Each structure stands twice: as structure tokens, then as C-alpha cells.
Amino acid sequence: MKRIVATLAVLLLVVVSVAKIEKVHLIPFSHQDIGFTGTQLEVESYYVQMYNDLPDFMESFPDFRFTVETFWQFECWLKSSPEPDLIELYRNYAREGRIEFGAAYGSMHTGFANDYVLSKALESSMNFARESGFPLTVCLMNDVPGYTADLPDILAGSGIGYFMSGINDAYPPALALEESHNLFYWEGPLGKRVLCWVSKDSYAEGYFLKSPSLLRNYINNLEISGYPYSDVAVMVAFDNAGYFPGAVAYLELYRGWDDNTGVELVVSTPYQFMRTMEEKYGRDLKVYRGDWSGWWEIVKSGGPYSAGAIRRVQRFARELDGDLERVDPELKSSMDLDLVLYGEHTSTVTAGWPGKLTLAENITSNASVVGFATDAYSTLERLLKKMRDTESPHELFLVSLRDGQYHVEIPAQVREGESLLLEIGGEVFAGHAFSREYRDLWNVHTQGYYFLLPLKKGLNSATLKGYMTETEMKTDFDKLTRLDWRETGNGSINVTVHRDGGSDLHLDLCLESYLTGSPEEFSQIDARISSYERSFDGLKEVVTLDYDDRPLSQIILTAVSHGGLEITLVVDRTGLPKVPYRDHSINYVLSLGLDGITGLEYMGARSFLKIESELAGARPPFIPFDSFVILDRSGEKTVLASRQSFSFNLDGRLRFQLLRHYTYSATSDCGIVPLGENEPGAPDLLTFSFYIDTLENGGFDRAVAFVDTPFVLPAANDEER
Structure with missing residues (x-):
């Protein structure tokens, strides 16, 4: 009997805690997807037509409301040169609250972009709102199943107090909070917060409610579930x-709704709904912190070369923001736009959404995505060159992101037995010759001389002083870090770096692969070393391992004299295998075995984050990061830095996503056919470089110098060298 009474008491408590739904806010908008239903130009054309037609419907039905989800779609219309009266009509709608503008330029991959790019993604909408005289209060990002922990700080820092998202309904476990709808405060690492509404039923939840009876069932189910x-x-x-x-x-x-149901139905905007919820429930809502990004950012690895270019540019754009703005505001604005467009959730190099695009359209879409990256990179180079105020035959310039010591490569004709001399800040430095088969966006030259140089943030002037014989150089070889390695089978390499005054660094590394549908099943690439070469100089000890079996072409191990191990993998994309369409794509990872990992932090868009999160439910197979991972190992910190890779996995071994390769495309015109060039314009030899410090208590400054390799603006007269 007591048991029955207790059960009834619990049921009564449940009934009391369930609220009666009194008002339903229908929020109409159009979700922006580029490359899924059409190419960039096709989608742009569609939105131009839509915003031409929308005012007619608004005028016919004065109580209709509409939300501009992301500003890109509206900007397409603005660029089509509409009549000024029509632009003013939209401004009036916004001032009246009939149209609302979301703050974001697009639904962003926030785990891929840094805080600079995410802030730039808010500027276009905010500028239009300020010029038009209406407030901007809500950021909408939809479809993406998760966001970086830094997003609340970025939004609140720009004056945006509300965040609304309908995540892709295939990923409800990405968010740990219960039920399908979630209202909460989300606080960033800096302590700023935004009020959030997240629907696990997706941004299209109302699209499928085609009748009042379906909507009533939807409301009833919410109430039964304890909404x-x-x-x-x-x-x-x-x-x-x-x-x-x-x-x-x-x-x-709305027009067919029966008011006698006791539920009011309104056509609303995000701000109207969020303000209502804040006024009613804001004081009692829970505050959550944490990162829940990563479910889709990995698709950027379909274009590893272009993704690397964007990662390099966005770091320079953030650190030299004011300098670049002063040089050429219009050119910098163009670069910023390319960064934002590449960070948008549909800007990926893929095999296309099955059956949506023709083969030609898919190739066009991929080329457009790569174009965002190559244009951003070339624009940055133009801006940096404009920073120079002089040019002379023997003067060159180096652009650094902060004060520090950097390894810098100077292009020059290599003279056997001689070193190049460079004067900077009144001090003369001698460089060591290098030559390589590959080049990348950090090591842009195939031969020349490299130096360890002290640089100041911004523009540094240096003068070429000619050559000298290497016998004249004074090199302290005792400072060289000793590097040992041995092959353990099938391409796996055991590496030991001997350290002065500390324990040696031991690790083993190899190249692994997995199919997209099975990210937990890693297969080691059966690659065998065909030859190797070891070289020494005053700054570096280099072991180059050559492989006959493609796609792995080389592994280059570089121990630097000031402490640190660089690992470079050279992958020949012409040797990538054909992947059956049923397997979608093949992914390659650098797999590292490191002993004693007891904890890990990774760099987000702005802050170092932990894998544990108050918001995240299931974490994705690979977690996105911005350049740096800090490992807790046996009571000390080990810093690991990456230039091109931006997703990692820790499950016994530490793995870094390198590239995703597609072979076939399911087109709307040719059926399943070979995709062709996976990343248009990328070099055949793709490089992926990593740095692991070998210093006691970590070497974060050295890791930063590795990632932020300075840009070199060569002397006007290259022939002089």
C-alpha cells in the first residue's frame, strides 16, 4: 500500500511539473545550403528571385513574419541591384519587426574557423542593421550538429544575446541535454553568455507539420513528454x-487554426520568441559550459591543401588585423569574405550530395570552394607586399605574427660549400642550404638557405650580405638533439629524441586509413622504406625516409637544435586507391604512439578546451582543434602542433586526420561515375607537418613559431643571389 501511495505521489509531481502549452511560435525562414541543391551561382540566383518575390506575399498578408536566417542569401539579392524603394521596404519591415535578420553570414563550422573568422561572419549583417536603424539580437546557425565552446563569448562580445539552432536531426546525441527542445544559458570560457534555444528535431521540424491535426499531435506529445x-x-x-x-x-x-483549442498560434520571429522565454524563465534557467563541435568539420579534409591555406591565412588575418586594414581596407575585406565563405558549413570539397548535382556542377562546386582558399591566400600575399615601403636589390622583408625566434627559409641559388649571410637588426646570421622535392604553404621554396632569426611582430627588414665558406662558420654541434629511429614493420617507425637535462622522448608513428563509415576501424598502411638519408648542420638533424609504396612517399624527421621534433609526411595523391562508391571515401591519419598520456587539452576558436563538456553528449570520432594540443604525460606537459591537420582522435593512440579521398560521385546526369580531380589545383605531393616539443615543462613558444612561420617577401633582384 505504501508503495502504491508513493507511486501516485510521484505521478502527481510529474503532472504538476508539466506546463500547459499556451502559445506556439511559427518561425518561417529559408535554410541556406550551397552545393547540396545547386552550385554557388545557382543558389545565389534562387535567393535573388526569392527576395524579389517575398514583398508581394508580405503585403498580401500583413501578419506574416519572415526571418533572414543568414546574411549571405540576402546579400546575393542586394548585389543584384534592386530598386532603392524595395531595399527601403525591407528596412521598414525590419524596423517594424515583421522581418528579422539573423546575425551570421552563414551557418559556420565553428570548430574549424578561429575567433577572427567567426567575428567577421557577424559583420555584414551587423553593418546592414546599423545603417538601416534596427537592432540585431539573434544569431541563427542551423543544420550544423554542434558548436565550439568559444561561440558564446564571440556572440556576446558583438552584442548578440540570443542563439537559436535547429541541428541536423541525424545527430541528436551531439547535445547531451534531455528532450527534443532545449532552453539554456551557454557560457563561454571568458564568462560571457547567451540564451540558447536548440531543437534536436532540426530547422525543418515545422516543414512536415502539414495540417492543424499534425500540429495538435505535436503539441500533445510535447506536453506528455514533460515539456x-x-x-x-x-x-x-x-x-x-x-x-x-x-x-x-x-x-x-495559422489561418486554419481553431482558437478553441486553448493554444494560441502566432507567426513569429526568433527575437519575439527568445525575449518571451527570457522574460518568463530567464531567472531560473541553468547555465552550461563546454564544447560540442566536431561532427562535420572533418569534411574540410576533403580539400586538405585548401584547408591548410585557410588555416594559415586566418592566423595572419587575426594577428595583423589592424596593419592589413590600414594597407588596403577593400582588399582585406575581400580576403575576410573568402575566409568566412570557406568556413561556412556547405563549403566543402566532396563527391556531392547523391543525385543532386550533375558531374559538371559538382566539379564546379568543388572548384568554387578551393577558389575561396586560393583567393584568400593570394590576397594575403598582396596585402603583405603592400606593407613594404621600399624595394632594393639586396633587401628583403619578413612578416612575423609576434616577437620570437623563427626558422626562416630564404630562396636562393645554393652554392656548394658556402652559406648565405643575412643581416637583420644590425646582426649577421649564416644560413644553411636546403633542397627538397616538395613544397607547401609554409615551405614554399624547393631550395635556398634557412636561418634561425630573431624577429619582431610585423614587418622586418633584412639585407643580403653575400656568401661565405662553411669553414668560416662557428657551429656548436653539442647543441644538436640526437635523433634515433628504427623500422618496426609495415611502415611503423620507432623514434627516440635524446634530450639534455631531461628524459628522452619516445614515440612510434605510422600512416593509417579508415573508411568513412567505420572511423573506429584503423588499418595500418603497409608501406616499406626503400631508402633513407641523414644530414646534420648547426640547426637541424634531418632523417628522410623514402617509400616506394604509394600513397606514402616520404616521412621526414627533423630534430631542431633548440629542442623539438618535426614530423612531415609527404603523401602522393596520384597513388591514392580507388574507393568503391558504397564505401563513400577513404581517410588517412597520422597515428602516434606516446606513453603516459593522462590528460589532454586542445585549442578551440579562441581558448584551450577539454574533451569533457557539460553540453556534449556523444563526442565525434575526430574532434576539431586549432593548431595546438597539450598532452599531460607523466607529470609534465607535451605540446603538439599541427599546420595542416585540424582534427584528432585519442583512443589508445593519438591520431590526426590528414585527408579524405573520394573516387566516385553519384550524379544526377551520369549515374555513379569517377569524380575526377578530388581537389582541383592541389599539388600531387601533399605535405602534413607536426611539431612535438622535447623541452622540460613544454615548449609552447617554439610550437607557435612552427605554426606561424613568417612570410618571406624576397629581394627585388633575385638574380643577385
Whole structure:
């Protein structure tokens, strides 16, 4: 009997805690998807037409509301040169609250972009709002199933107090909070917070509610499940579907709604809903912290060369923001836009969404994505060159992101037995010759001389002083770090770096692969060393391992004199295997075996983050990071830095995602056919470089110098060298 009473008491408590839903806010908008339903130009053309037509519907139905989800789609219309009166009409709608503008330029891969790019993604909408005289309060990012922990700080820092998202409904476990709808405060590492509404039923939840009876069932199910609020939002959108889903909901649901149900139905905007929820429940809401990004950022590895270019540019753009702005504001704005466009969730090099695009359209889409990266990189080079105020035959310039010591490569004709002399800051330095078969965006020359130079942040002037014989050089070979290695089978390498005054660094490394659908099943690449070479100089000890079996071409181990091990993998993409369409794609990872890892932090868009999160449910197979991972190992810190890779996995071994390769595309015109060039314009030899410090208590400054290799602006007269 006591047991029955207790059960009834619990049921009564449950009933009391469930709120009666009194108002449903229908929120119409169009979800922006580029490259899935059409190429960039096709989607742009669609939005131009949509924003031409929308005012007619708004004028016919004065109580209809619409939200501009992301500013890119509206900017497409602005660039089509619409009539000034029509632009003013949109401004009036916004001032009246009939149209709301979301703050973001696109739904971003926030785990890939840094804080600079995410802040730039807010500027276009904010500028338009400021010029037009209406407030901007809500950021919408949809479809993406997770976001970086730094996003609340970035949004709140720009004056955005509300964040609304309908995550892709295939990934509800990405968010740990219960039920399908979640209202909470999200606080960033800097302590700033935004009020969030996240729907696990996706941004298209209202698209499928085609009748009042379906909506009533939806409301009833929410109440039965224990939904605790009197108001609920229903997002009404679909991929590039314009205002039509919202118009259908307005005509079929709103206008046909029975007021006798006791539930009020309104066509609303995000701000109207979020303000209502804050006023009613804001004081009692929970505050959560943490990162839950990573489920889709890995798709950027389909274009590893272009992704590397963007990662390099966005670091320079952040650290030299003011300098570049002063040089050429218009050119810098163009570069910023390319960075934002590449960080958008649909800007990926892929095999295309099955059956949506023709083969030609898919190739065009991929080329457009690569173009964002190559244009951003070339624009940065132009801006840096404009920073020079003089040019002379023997003067060159080096652009550094901060004060420090850097390894710098100077292109020059190599003279056997001689070293190049360089004067900087009144001191003369001698360089060591180098030559290589490959080049990348950090090591852009195949031959020349490299130096260890002290540089100041910004522009540094240096003068070429000619050559001298190497016998004249004074080199302290005792400072060389000793590097040992041995092959243990099938391409796995055991490496030992001997350290002065500390324990040796031991690790083993190899190249592994997995198919996209099975990220937990890693297969070691059966690659065998065909030859090796060891070289020494005053700054570096280099072991080059050559492989006959493609796609692995070389592994280069470099022990630097000031402490640190550089690992470079050279992958020949012409040797990548054909992957059956059923397997989608093949992924390659650098796999590292390091003993004694007891903890790990990784760099997010702005802050160092932990894998554990109050928000994240299941974590993705690979977690995105920005250049740096800090390992807790046996009571000391080990810093690991990456130039090109931006996703890692820790499951016994530490693995870094390198590239994703597609062979076939399921087109709308040719069926399943070879995709062709996977990343248009990328070099055949792709390089992926990493740095592991070998210093006691970590070597973060050295790791930063590795990632932020300075740009070299050569002397005007290269022939002089």
C-alpha cells in the first residue's frame, strides 16, 4: 500500500511539473545550403528571385513574419541591384519587426574557423542593421550538429544575446541535454553568455507539420513528454526552399487554426520568441559550459591543401588585423569574405550530395570552394607586399605574427660549400642550404638557405650580405638533439629524441586509413622504406625516409637544435586507391604512439578546451582543434602542433586526420561515375607537418613559431643571389 501511495505521489509531481502549452511560435525562414541543391551561382540566383518575390506575399498578408536566417542569401539579392524603394521596404519591415535578420553570414563550422573568422561572419549583417536603424539580437546557425565552446563569448562580445539552432536531426546525441527542445544559458570560457534555444528535431521540424491535426499531435506529445514551458517555437524551413514552407504554414496552419483549442498560434520571429522565454524563465534557467563541435568539420579534409591555406591565412588575418586594414581596407575585406565563405558549413570539397548535382556542377562546386582558399591566400600575399615601403636589390622583408625566434627559409641559388649571410637588426646570421622535392604553404621554396632569426611582430627588414665558406662558420654541434629511429614493420617507425637535462622522448608513428563509415576501424598502411638519408648542420638533424609504396612517399624527421621534433609526411595523391562508391571515401591519419598520456587539452576558436563538456553528449570520432594540443604525460606537459591537420582522435593512440579521398560521385546526369580531380589545383605531393616539443615543462613558444612561420617577401633582384 505504501508503495502504491508513493507511486501516485510521484505521478502527481510529474503532472504538476508539466506546463500547459499556451502559445506556439511559427518561425518561417529559408535554410541556406550551397552545393547540396545547386552550385554557388545557382543558389545565389534562387535567393535573388526569392527576395524579389517575398514583398508581394508580405503585403498580401500583413501578419506574416519572415526571418533572414543568414546574411549571405540576402546579400546575393542586394548585389543584384534592386530598386532603392524595395531595399527601403525591407528596412521598414525590419524596423517594424515583421522581418528579422539573423546575425551570421552563414551557418559556420565553428570548430574549424578561429575567433577572427567567426567575428567577421557577424559583420555584414551587423553593418546592414546599423545603417538601416534596427537592432540585431539573434544569431541563427542551423543544420550544423554542434558548436565550439568559444561561440558564446564571440556572440556576446558583438552584442548578440540570443542563439537559436535547429541541428541536423541525424545527430541528436551531439547535445547531451534531455528532450527534443532545449532552453539554456551557454557560457563561454571568458564568462560571457547567451540564451540558447536548440531543437534536436532540426530547422525543418515545422516543414512536415502539414495540417492543424499534425500540429495538435505535436503539441500533445510535447506536453506528455514533460515539456516545461508555456511557449514553444516551431522552426519552419527547408534547404533553399525560400519562404514557401512558411507561406504554407501560414495559410494551412495559422489561418486554419481553431482558437478553441486553448493554444494560441502566432507567426513569429526568433527575437519575439527568445525575449518571451527570457522574460518568463530567464531567472531560473541553468547555465552550461563546454564544447560540442566536431561532427562535420572533418569534411574540410576533403580539400586538405585548401584547408591548410585557410588555416594559415586566418592566423595572419587575426594577428595583423589592424596593419592589413590600414594597407588596403577593400582588399582585406575581400580576403575576410573568402575566409568566412570557406568556413561556412556547405563549403566543402566532396563527391556531392547523391543525385543532386550533375558531374559538371559538382566539379564546379568543388572548384568554387578551393577558389575561396586560393583567393584568400593570394590576397594575403598582396596585402603583405603592400606593407613594404621600399624595394632594393639586396633587401628583403619578413612578416612575423609576434616577437620570437623563427626558422626562416630564404630562396636562393645554393652554392656548394658556402652559406648565405643575412643581416637583420644590425646582426649577421649564416644560413644553411636546403633542397627538397616538395613544397607547401609554409615551405614554399624547393631550395635556398634557412636561418634561425630573431624577429619582431610585423614587418622586418633584412639585407643580403653575400656568401661565405662553411669553414668560416662557428657551429656548436653539442647543441644538436640526437635523433634515433628504427623500422618496426609495415611502415611503423620507432623514434627516440635524446634530450639534455631531461628524459628522452619516445614515440612510434605510422600512416593509417579508415573508411568513412567505420572511423573506429584503423588499418595500418603497409608501406616499406626503400631508402633513407641523414644530414646534420648547426640547426637541424634531418632523417628522410623514402617509400616506394604509394600513397606514402616520404616521412621526414627533423630534430631542431633548440629542442623539438618535426614530423612531415609527404603523401602522393596520384597513388591514392580507388574507393568503391558504397564505401563513400577513404581517410588517412597520422597515428602516434606516446606513453603516459593522462590528460589532454586542445585549442578551440579562441581558448584551450577539454574533451569533457557539460553540453556534449556523444563526442565525434575526430574532434576539431586549432593548431595546438597539450598532452599531460607523466607529470609534465607535451605540446603538439599541427599546420595542416585540424582534427584528432585519442583512443589508445593519438591520431590526426590528414585527408579524405573520394573516387566516385553519384550524379544526377551520369549515374555513379569517377569524380575526377578530388581537389582541383592541389599539388600531387601533399605535405602534413607536426611539431612535438622535447623541452622540460613544454615548449609552447617554439610550437607557435612552427605554426606561424613568417612570410618571406624576397629581394627585388633575385638574380643577385
